[in-house]
Amino acid sequence: MAKIAAIPMILTALCVFVGGTLWTVVYSFTSSKLLPKANWVGLDQYERLWNTNRWIVSIENLMIYGICSLVFSLVIGFVLAALLDQKIRFENTFRTIILYPFALSFIVTGLVWQWILNPDFGVQNIVRSLGWASFEFDPLYNQDIVIYGILIAGLWQGTGLIMVLMLAGLRGIDQEIWKAARVDGIPTWKTYIFIVIPMMRPVFITTLVLIASGIVRVFDLVVAQTSGGPGIASEVPAKYVYDTMFLRQNLGQGFAASTMMLLAVAIVIIPWAYLEFGSRKRD
Amino acid sequence: MTEATAVLEGAHGPKPRRTFSRRNIFLYGTLIMVALYYMLPLYVMIVTSLKGMPEIRLGNIFSPPVEITFQPWVKAWAEACTGLNCDGLSRGFWNSVRITVPSVIVSIAIASVNGYALANWRFKGANVFFTILIFGAFIPYQVMLYPIVILLREIGLYGSLWGLVIVHSIFGMPILTLLFRNYFTSLPEELFKAARVDGAGFWGIYFQIMLPMSLPIFVVAMILQVTGIWNDFLFGVVYTKPDIYPMTVQLNNIVNSVQGVKEYNVNMAATILTGLVPLVIYFVSGRLFVRGIAAGAVKG
Amino acid sequence: MKSFKSLVCGTAMCAAGAAHAVDLEVTHWWTSGGEAAAVAEFAKAFNERTEHTWVDGAIAGSGGVARPIMISRITGGDPMGATQFNHGRQAEELVEAGLMLDLTDVAEAEGWRDIVHPVSLLDSCTIDGRVYCVPVNIHSWQWIWLSHAAFEEAGVPVPANWDEFVAAAPKLRESGIVPLAMGNQPWQASGAFGVITIALAGPEAWAAVSVDKDAEVAAGPVYAKVFEAAAAAREMRQGSNVQDWNQATNLVITGKAGGQIMGDWAQGEFQVANQMAGTDYSCLPGLGVNEIISTGGDAFYFPKQSDPEVEAAQKELASLMLSKEVQVAFNLKKGSLPVRGDVDLAAANDCMKKGLAILAQGNILPDANQTLSPDTLGQIEDLMTEFWADSSISAADAQERYADIIANAD
Numbered sequence: 001m002a003k004i005a006a007i008p009m010i011l012t013a014l015c016v017f018v019g020g021t022l023w024t025v026v027y028s029f030t031s032s033k034l035l036p037k038a039n040w041v042g043l044d045q046y047e048r049l050w051n052t053n054r055w056i057v058s059i060e061n062l063m064i065y066g067i068c069s070l071v072f073s074l075v076i077g078f079v080l081a082a083l084l085d086q087k088i089r090f091e092n093t094f095r096t097i098i099l100y101p102f103a104l105s106f107i108v109t110g111l112v113w114q115w116i117l118n119p120d121f122g123v124q125n126i127v128r129s130l131g132w133a134s135f136e137f138d139p140l141y142n143q144d145i146v147i148y149g150i151l152i153a154g155l156w157q158g159t160g161l162i163m164v165l166m167l168a169g170l171r172g173i174d175q176e177i178w179k180a181a182r183v184d185g186i187p188t189w190k191t192y193i194f195i196v197i198p199m200m201r202p203v204f205i206t207t208l209v210l211i212a213s214g215i216v217r218v219f220d221l222v223v224a225q226t227s228g229g230p231g232i233a234s235e236v237p238a239k240y241v242y243d244t245m246f247l248r249q250n251l252g253q254g255f256a257a258s259t260m261m262l263l264a265v266a267i268v269i270i271p272w273a274y275l276e277f278g279s280r281k282r283d
Numbered sequence: 284m285t286e287a288t289a290v291l292e293g294a295h296g297p298k299p300r301r302t303f304s305r306r307n308i309f310l311y312g313t314l315i316m317v318a319l320y321y322m323l324p325l326y327v328m329i330v331t332s333l334k335g336m337p338e339i340r341l342g343n344i345f346s347p348p349v350e351i352t353f354q355p356w357v358k359a360w361a362e363a364c365t366g367l368n369c370d371g372l373s374r375g376f377w378n379s380v381r382i383t384v385p386s387v388i389v390s391i392a393i394a395s396v397n398g399y400a401l402a403n404w405r406f407k408g409a410n411v412f413f414t415i416l417i418f419g420a421f422i423p424y425q426v427m428l429y430p431i432v433i434l435l436r437e438i439g440l441y442g443s444l445w446g447l448v449i450v451h452s453i454f455g456m457p458i459l460t461l462l463f464r465n466y467f468t469s470l471p472e473e474l475f476k477a478a479r480v481d482g483a484g485f486w487g488i489y490f491q492i493m494l495p496m497s498l499p500i501f502v503v504a505m506i507l508q509v510t511g512i513w514n515d516f517l518f519g520v521v522y523t524k525p526d527i528y529p530m531t532v533q534l535n536n537i538v539n540s541v542q543g544v545k546e547y548n549v550n551m552a553a554t555i556l557t558g559l560v561p562l563v564i565y566f567v568s569g570r571l572f573v574r575g576i577a578a579g580a581v582k583g
Numbered sequence: 584m585k586s587f588k589s590l591v592c593g594t595a596m597c598a599a600g601a602a603h604a605v606d607l608e609v610t611h612w613w614t615s616g617g618e619a620a621a622v623a624e625f626a627k628a629f630n631e632r633t634e635h636t637w638v639d640g641a642i643a644g645s646g647g648v649a650r651p652i653m654i655s656r657i658t659g660g661d662p663m664g665a666t667q668f669n670h671g672r673q674a675e676e677l678v679e680a681g682l683m684l685d686l687t688d689v690a691e692a693e694g695w696r697d698i699v700h701p702v703s704l705l706d707s708c709t710i711d712g713r714v715y716c717v718p719v720n721i722h723s724w725q726w727i728w729l730s731h732a733a734f735e736e737a738g739v740p741v742p743a744n745w746d747e748f749v750a751a752a753p754k755l756r757e758s759g760i761v762p763l764a765m766g767n768q769p770w771q772a773s774g775a776f777g778v779i780t781i782a783l784a785g786p787e788a789w790a791a792v793s794v795d796k797d798a799e800v801a802a803g804p805v806y807a808k809v810f811e812a813a814a815a816a817r818e819m820r821q822g823s824n825v826q827d828w829n830q831a832t833n834l835v836i837t838g839k840a841g842g843q844i845m846g847d848w849a850q851g852e853f854q855v856a857n858q859m860a861g862t863d864y865s866c867l868p869g870l871g872v873n874e875i876i877s878t879g880g881d882a883f884y885f886p887k888q889s890d891p892e893v894e895a896a897q898k899e900l901a902s903l904m905l906s907k908e909v910q911v912a913f914n915l916k917k918g919s920l921p922v923r924g925d926v927d928l929a930a931a932n933d934c935m936k937k938g939l940a941i942l943a944q945g946n947i948l949p950d951a952n953q954t955l956s957p958d959t960l961g962q963i964e965d966l967m968t969e970f971w972a973d974s975s976i977s978a979a980d981a982q983e984r985y986a987d988i989i990a991n992a993d
Contacts, residue, residue: 001486002404002406003400003406005397005400005485006397006406006412008452008456009393009397009412012453012456013412013416013419014412016427016431016434016453017418017419017422019430020422020431024426033676033958034673034674034676034677035654035658035676035677035680036429052965053965053969054969080317083310083313083314088311094314094317094318095569096566097318098317098318099506099565100321100325100562100565101321101325102510102565103510103561104558105514105531107516108538108554109324111550111554112327114826115547116323118824119824121343121344122344138824143972156321156324160321161507164503165503168499172469202466202468202469205465206458206462209457209461210458212421213458216423219423226767227767227768227826228769228968229768229769229968229972230972231970231971231973232965233972238425241423244958246651248960248962249673249676249957250958261423262422265421266418269414269417269418270414273414273417273418274414277410277413277414277417277464364614365641367622367623367626367637367641368641429658432658433658433659435659436658441659441661442656442661520642520648521652521655522655524608524661525608525640532642535642535643536614536641536643537643545827545830
């Protein structure tokens with residue numbers, strides 16, 4: 001019975017995820033342009049990919065964005081959840097305020113923050129008009145820090161959901177544990193780090209997958225906020241894939257780029273997921 | 284889960300006596316600062332949507348409107364043009380509802396059964412499929428665009444509403460399944476074992492024991508799906524036809540097309556209007572969420 | 584599946600009452616003010632002069648959003664009745680795969696080869712002697728738009744060519760005006776570079792590189808001059824912190840920037856802002872150096888359908904789009920030039936008339952979209968956005984990379 005109930009999952013896994021991935025890999029060895037065609041060209045697409053400056057910049061950006069996004073999402077999400085868990089008043093209000101940005105699409109998020117960060121009428125303009133004339137804050141127009149401008153928007157949009165998940169996790173922690181910790185005189189922060197967080201392992205796994213998959217796929221936000229600019233300073237791999245496949249009509253090159261992305265993900269995820277979920281049930 | 288009353292207090296406990304303790308000042312101070320930061324963009328959006336274009340051109344995005352006008356809202360909802368159709372967002376609203384409701388229900392139903400089967404029944408090969416599913420969470424949507432077109436064409440659902448429902452179910456599946464699996468795993472296994480001993484079957488346990496205990500996780504899943512599907516633009520536009528295009532297509536046309544000078548006030552009004560449905564759902568489900576945790580705990 | 588679908592379509596139409604009337608869905612990305620008004624002229628003509636109905640499928644976001652939709656719909660077996668495409672090399676493969684309707688019989692019956700001017704536009708629609716698309720307008724990149732207010736404030740006369748513009752730039756800066764407005768979207772940088780190239784290197788050198796893909800010319804001294812000029816222009820654009828092209832145009836309209844290198848579609852923005860050519864703004868074709876019009880533009884393709892009635896409606900629309908009155912009405916609204924030389928555009932404004940005169944003299948070049956593949960253009964675009972945004976890339980380095988792309992172009 002369990003197997004029958006799982007048929008949609010099995011079909012999705014095999015037909016879509018495995019099938020689609022294999023299809024992508026196979027056609028990355030062709031010179032397909034607008035339509036997929038089997039003109040084999042060996043590794044040409046990969047050679048060109050790694051000789052493309054924009055691809056290299058995209059990877060670097062993804063690294064910076066990924067590490068910052070992961071760390072800040074987890075820390076901010078957890079701290080906010082812990083604060084909300086302190087039997088406070090207006091919990092509903094605070095939670096809704098922190099969660100609401102998640103209701104807005106990345107396109108909208110990018111647009112609003114593009115505005116707030118615009119040096120001519122956003123934050124920089126306000127601070128200058130308050131009298132601090134030399135104040136400079138123009139992340140979206142400065143090649144060196146533009147990726148952090150995108151990070152600000154991304155965190156604003158996404159931390160609310162992480163906070164909610166963490167809160168769900170915290171509420172699942174037995175109150176006896178807190179009582180016991182207090183009786184033993186363990187400081188609160190120590191209880192969180194050494195007792196509560198390890199108990200919230202499943203929640204952390206979920207959020208980790210959620211954040212990480214969001215990072216790999218980051219695309220709309222960049223398009224809406226900077227179109228990859230200034231120059232190519234905020235390009236990301238998913239955008240490279242999309243642009244080469246649909247704008248430049250070079251499916252082969254786009255497939256090669258997506259194969260590299262999928263390969264990187266597979267090397268990290270599959271062994272980890274197998275160990276994590278393959279072993280016996282944890283608690 | 285055994286300390287039901289204690290958990291209940293976690294959400295509804297008696298308020299601390301000393302209102303102005305240092306702890307409270309720190310706590311509420313931080314939360315209010317955070318809340319202000321999170322509210323800032325919404326404030327900018329609302330303020331801008333109530334201004335006329337001449338005022339916006341003055342350039343101070345944070346200043347409140349001198350003259351409040353609701354014209355941008357009217358325009359965004361009922362008058363903004365996309366191509367030849369000048370009926371604003373209202374055109375796609377019901378289509379979005381028609382897409383979101385079945386997609387959310389179907390995707391959550393499938394994923395919760397998946398999670399339950401994976402957590403409690405652990406059939407042969409389950410881990411392999413689950414690992415593939417987790418891998419699937421990382422595949423950029425854009426890569427899958429064409430293969431899915433071929434897939435839908437072969438099963439004859441290309442261009443139809445149900446084709447789109449399937450697509451949303453497929454792409455929602457990895458994260459949702461993980462969510463449900465982890466949740467069901469954390470429920471006490473004794474419950475499941477006791478029900479087995481009583482002779483309950485796969486569906487019996489699912490409907491009578493697991494479902495009533497899972498309200499909080501259903502709420503989280505619903506938040507994820509409603510938002511994702513309501514805000515989806517790419518799938519809605521690629522896998523359907525103009526007569527069932529969702530609201531985001533109109534939003535895209537309003538925000539991305541440029542009528543001489545960009546009408547920021549209309550853009551912002553359209554944005555808020557589009558986000559309204561998920562926002563309302565959060566507000567309602569936020570309460571359910573807390574109550575759900577309490578209820579689930581009581582039954583445990 | 585296909586026959587089943589057409590059966591359903593057939594009965595649905597019968598239910599609607601009219602036996603031959605067809606609802607023809609037309610996909611396009613013309614959603615901004617002037618564009619939408621222009622497309623409405625097509626729809627009006629189609630609804631009024633035939634018994635068919637125009638079903639509008641507008642998607643904002645030009646090629647990036649619209650193209651995957653079109654290709655998905657066509658390969659998914661559920662094509663639209665007609666679709667906009669940049670003609671030239673972008674649709675080649677769809678035609679080769681037999682997915683597009685052959686319009687040759689209409690073209691021959693109406694003598695398109697004689698009426699379409701310049702005839703190169705029709706050539707871009709023709710593959711192996713068969714016609715597959717209808718060119719509807721000519722858009723040219725080769726313009727710079729100048730704000731009279733800005734130059735007045737700086738106290739210099741409005742320049743008549745690029746050199747004067749460069750000479751006036753420091754004065755503009757002193758008055759707090761950005762000399763050259765340019766948005767941050769990638770295509771704007773590479774488009775502006777193309778304009779500077781044709782103006783400063785001349786049409787022969789440009790054709791050697793962009794048509795014949797001669798990498799030696801691209802690496803040679805003529806192009807070195809172009810890259811130097813682009814590097815200078817890079818300094819002049821500092822401070823135009825906007826994304827979209829029309830926001831940049833707005834800087835020119837409001838006198839916050841001196842000028843903008845942009846195609847003739849920018850003129851619609853001036854019109855909307857009630858500005859008069861000659862008194863409020865000036866336009867210089869070919870930067871006032873080489874007066875030339877490049878003939879890019881839009882075309883409509885008609886995906887193959889199984890229903891002969893739909894096919895008949897498609898051909899009616901194709902013929903209508905090229906008819907005299909529709910060409911005039913459409914292009915006046917769109918701000919583009921008509922594709923036939925035998926129509927009267929008395930209502931055209933100064934800038935459009937300049938363009939028409941150049942067109943009549945035959946000073947024309949094909950658009951890069953017609954000569955280079957989207958892939959090659961994309962690589963050039965990447966290089967250009969990098970170059971325009973990053974002052975640490977020298978003109979010589981950029982030229983070397985450019986020549987390399989041309990050497991591998993297809």
